[in-house]
Amino acid sequence: MAREPELERRVLDTLWQGGDWSVRDVYAEVGDGLAYTTIATVLDRLHAKGRVERAKDGVAWRYHATRTKEEALAAEVGRVLQRAEGASEPLLVAFLDEVEQVDPAALDRLEALLRARRGRS
Template sequence: MRRLGALEAAVMDVLWRASGPRRVRDVLEELTRDRQLAYTTVMTVLDNLHRKGWVQRAMDGRAYRYRPVASREEATAKALRDLLDSSEDVEAVLLHFARSVSPHESAVLRDALGPGDGGPAGSRG
């Protein structure tokens, strides 16, 4: 997945908050609460997101309905993975990140990496 522009991110936010697939008109109505956009602009953005692999679409009558390929959390994790994969020094990136997390985030990571998952606690035993 490629990174998103500002309008693409706004469209994805609408889709991630939605309870199901949305038509171009549905997305437009959500977005025009904050700004003025043309129907064709939103249609082009959704088409681009489909081409980039961010959304799936299915024909419903004469209009497509769009839905995210992945949840916001899955897409964020994929973006982090892509950043790590493109780094020349993954260890340095991870260390900087580890120093920036909150105590709660640190606890979540420790729990996720619990004993036996290759973390320091699992490698001692």
């Protein structure tokens, strides 16, 4: 329940649209009255944390997310599971409740995926 890094999240959401972004690109997308260097700093910190990668493009850097949005979010869920010390049934039930609430149709997709996975393995 720690505070959510709002600006970092918005920057990541931008990168998750795909492709390589210069600081100026990201700035144009989320720089809402902010200073250019603010975006540069956020990108820099994200890079230091390994959340984004970058390659030189002339003088400037071009950034892209290290992991896709789905991978990143699933990893967060994974950390929750870890804290739960296994996916107990009550947790799974509560999880399904959450999924149903956010996106009811996802339950069908989930079931289909589970069946497919079982067939594969």
